[in-house]
Amino acid sequence: MSSSSVAQKRLFHEYRNLSINPPEGIFAGPATEDDMFNWEALIQGPEGTPFEGGVFAAELKFPKDYPLNPPTMKFVGGGVWHPNGDDPNHYEHASERWSPIQSVEKILISVMSMLAEPNDESPANIEAAKMWRDRRNDYERRVRDEVRRGLGL
Amino acid sequence: MSDDEPSINIPSLLTLAVVSFFVIRWFFNRDSGAGGSRAGAQGRPRGRVVDPEQVEQISQMFPQLNRRDIIWDLQRNGGSVAATTERVLTGRGLEVPPPSFQPQIPTPSTNTAATRASASQSAKQQAQDLISRYNLGSRVEDSSEETESSQAQGGWSQSRNERQRLLQNRRDEMILAARRRLQQKDREAAAPPSASPS
Amino acid sequence: MDSDDDFMTDASSQEDFLGTQGSDDESLGDDFADDLDGGFPYDKDIEKTAKRPYEVEFKILSPADIEMEQTQQMNEVSSILGLPPESVAILLRFARWNREKLIESYMDHPAETLEEAGLGHNFEGTPRTEVVPGFMCEICCDDGGSLQTYAMLCGHRFCVECFERYLAQKIREEGEAARIQCPQDNCHRIVDSKSLGLLVTSDLTSRYQTLLTRTYVDDKENLKWCPAPNCEYAVDCAVKPRDFNKIVPTVQCACKLSFCFGCTMNDHQPPPCSLVKMWLKKCEDDSETANWISANTKECPKCHSTIEKNGGCNHMTCRKCKHEFCWMCMGLWSEHGTSWYNCNRYEERSGSDARDAQARSRQSLERYLHYYNRYANHEQSAKLDKDLYLKTEKKMTSLQSQSGLSWIEVQFLHTASQALQQCRQTLKWTYAFAFYLSRNNLTEIFEDNQKDLELAVESLSEMFEKPVSDLAKLKVDILDKTSYCNKRRVILLSDTADNLKNGVWSFNVDL
Numbered sequence: 028m029s030s031s032s033v034a035q036k037r038l039f040h041e042y043r044n045l046s047i048n049p050p051e052g053i054f055a056g057p058a059t060e061d062d063m064f065n066w067e068a069l070i071q072g073p074e075g076t077p078f079e080g081g082v083f084a085a086e087l088k089f090p091k092d093y094p095l096n097p098p099t100m101k102f103v104g105g106g107v108w109h110p111n112g113d114d115p116n117h118y119e120h121a122s123e124r125w126s127p128i129q130s131v132e133k134i135l136i137s138v139m140s141m142l143a144e145p146n147d148e149s150p151a152n153i154e155a156a157k158m159w160r161d162r163r164n165d166y167e168r169r170v171r172d173e174v175r176r177g178l179g180l
Numbered sequence: 181m182s183d184d185e186p187s188i189n190i191p192s193l194l195t196l197a198v199v200s201f202f203v204i205r206w207f208f209n210r211d212s213g214a215g216g217s218r219a220g221a222q223g224r225p226r227g228r229v230v231d232p233e234q235v236e237q238i239s240q241m242f243p244q245l246n247r248r249d250i251i252w253d254l255q256r257n258g259g260s261v262a263a264t265t266e267r268v269l270t271g272r273g274l275e276v277p278p279p280s281f282q283p284q285i286p287t288p289s290t291n292t293a294a295t296r297a298s299a300s301q302s303a304k305q306q307a308q309d310l311i312s313r314y315n316l317g318s319r320v321e322d323s324s325e326e327t328e329s330s331q332a333q334g335g336w337s338q339s340r341n342e343r344q345r346l347l348q349n350r351r352d353e354m355i356l357a358a359r360r361r362l363q364q365k366d367r368e369a370a371a372p373p374s375a376s377p378s
Numbered sequence: 379m380d381s382d383d384d385f386m387t388d389a390s391s392q393e394d395f396l397g398t399q400g401s402d403d404e405s406l407g408d409d410f411a412d413d414l415d416g417g418f419p420y421d422k423d424i425e426k427t428a429k430r431p432y433e434v435e436f437k438i439l440s441p442a443d444i445e446m447e448q449t450q451q452m453n454e455v456s457s458i459l460g461l462p463p464e465s466v467a468i469l470l471r472f473a474r475w476n477r478e479k480l481i482e483s484y485m486d487h488p489a490e491t492l493e494e495a496g497l498g499h500n501f502e503g504t505p506r507t508e509v510v511p512g513f514m515c516e517i518c519c520d521d522g523g524s525l526q527t528y529a530m531l532c533g534h535r536f537c538v539e540c541f542e543r544y545l546a547q548k549i550r551e552e553g554e555a556a557r558i559q560c561p562q563d564n565c566h567r568i569v570d571s572k573s574l575g576l577l578v579t580s581d582l583t584s585r586y587q588t589l590l591t592r593t594y595v596d597d598k599e600n601l602k603w604c605p606a607p608n609c610e611y612a613v614d615c616a617v618k619p620r621d622f623n624k625i626v627p628t629v630q631c632a633c634k635l636s637f638c639f640g641c642t643m644n645d646h647q648p649p650p651c652s653l654v655k656m657w658l659k660k661c662e663d664d665s666e667t668a669n670w671i672s673a674n675t676k677e678c679p680k681c682h683s684t685i686e687k688n689g690g691c692n693h694m695t696c697r698k699c700k701h702e703f704c705w706m707c708m709g710l711w712s713e714h715g716t717s718w719y720n721c722n723r724y725e726e727r728s729g730s731d732a733r734d735a736q737a738r739s740r741q742s743l744e745r746y747l748h749y750y751n752r753y754a755n756h757e758q759s760a761k762l763d764k765d766l767y768l769k770t771e772k773k774m775t776s777l778q779s780q781s782g783l784s785w786i787e788v789q790f791l792h793t794a795s796q797a798l799q800q801c802r803q804t805l806k807w808t809y810a811f812a813f814y815l816s817r818n819n820l821t822e823i824f825e826d827n828q829k830d831l832e833l834a835v836e837s838l839s840e841m842f843e844k845p846v847s848d849l850a851k852l853k854v855d856i857l858d859k860t861s862y863c864n865k866r867r868v869i870l871l872s873d874t875a876d877n878l879k880n881g882v883w884s885f886n887v888d889l
Binding site: 030033036037039040092094095096126127128129 | 518519540544547559562563
């Protein structure tokens, strides 16, 4: 089996699992079944955080040799206001290295938990990190505004 | 009146000017290559579309002129800006087109406005919201919470189109439901909380 | 382990005795060996050919030798600990080949040691692939009935193809070999070489071995790769890094390259590696420019901006602060135009501090330049000598035809050229060495030796440039000169090395 057919098979499998048994607050699937390597995902803001009630869209791009190498992820629609920035690829802790066993589901869940608890060790969005650290109220207000804007309100 | 100085003979100079003017004009008309200029009012619109840019050009040079007149003249001389200009400059003025002549006056000003609008729109596209991204605008007003049930927890079908449809459905539902919840919260917050401890 | 080394060095010292450039050893100067008084052998309790004080013992190892060494150690430890060799390999690599520490740690707390190294607790069974009905590989989601699968002792099972792809990526693209973990999430079990052999193709296995060898050499302090571009050999030298200030370990690889084991640069006897680094840095630095500036320019007494005199008049006006002063004594100009003019007289004036500092930096600049010029000159001459060597080839052939000498007889030119190059290199580094010496009696002796060598090299070089017709006549002279140069060089090096070892030199910097 060539590596891209492995990727196809595996991606299809994941797609199927996510459709039959979607985890709470997570939606993911290919934009069109013609191209299994570009997915769209939606993440609900976790409860109990200022992201609550919001929905955030991201695009996932899978490499041809998936699952040997991880997909790249990017928030779309204006990004999120978060100390770790717009690029969830940098969200993982140093200990969580990629392995072929990891899945889209796991990635999205960990991004969701990162929204809830920013990792302030290496912030990618300095302004957001400062706001989160020093003016928590302003941070929360801004996040809530973003949530509303994202939903068209 | 006839002086001894033969150097400047005003009448002959005038004659010379008039004659040369006619000659030049005749040359221009010939160059434009349109046959209809000789007969003057041989207005054969011939369905010729006048270039709006030319109209614009002339209009800018002579803002006092009526566009309709400009179009009429341009049509007659075959789209020659030079000829029309010449005509205006001689002071003769443009011909008044017959009442039946009603061209559609193009307004080139609208073009620039359109481009300006689209430029700002693409800038805003970066900060697009989910509703416009997935074209849910029409479904937003539909506040009847009907499709709750078809939130297809576990929709899978053998047919590809069906699957894609289900997928899109779930996606749209997620967004719309979230929006609805937010609106609900707004309503509760707006309505004076009449001490509902719940 | 010691005895092993001794045994081996016996054999190799023989070969390097024969293999080194002829100039040092047998081909010339039979009076040479008798004269050699200054060379005390390092370790008196081993009977072998006398080593000069500036030479160190070393071994040359090929990749096959290195693998053999590794296997040997693995088997040893395996019998002590009672574990299979491939697991021991993982343990050893984890412990960076420190056997004693590993054994100790294993005896004290075996479970933790295994855990940290990435091994489980069970070691029985030979690895093999099997077909498990109804199994679906999590990586590729394949569940064909005849799918070959494999699981390491940690129990995580995947299909053989996925394993191979995973290992291929790790080895080829990431260059990882010693610490490839199981593909499963959070499983730290290291893939051992037996499993690997089972799962991948043979060229991948050989690349794996090469990578392992590389980590072995990197981990071991006494091994270093030969810096020659395509050379595969490594050198084993027992000199410890803490001794690098006392000994300059020059070694020679099988590919004929001589290099310093301490810093893997070219041979730089006599100064030790730290001095060499300092010297090279100084040559590249701009600090000498700063020195030049302070030596050749003066600072305005008021605003301290640097000023260079560009006209004959001594009346300077600082462009920045408009302060007017006399270039000679740095005093106020207003005093000069009057009858208080004192500039020609020697007197302690307000500018004396400035002058002192300037004199100091000018001095140090001059001192540095003295040594640097000679260093650079020798470096340059060495390059020219290389060209000269090529010309020598032609000379030799023309000499053959002209004077009727045979090829062997004409080889003396080649030997002389080699000796010249080597002596120039040594001389070059003696200047760098002398720059850092503080003045005392030993320095005098050193500089005497240096002078002798310089003279010898100059006269040899001069002889070399003579026209071809004279060369045949000068053959005996050239031979004598060559051996004399070599002798002086050896004396210089031995002397320096002895003193260095005994810590007798006093430097004007800290090593």
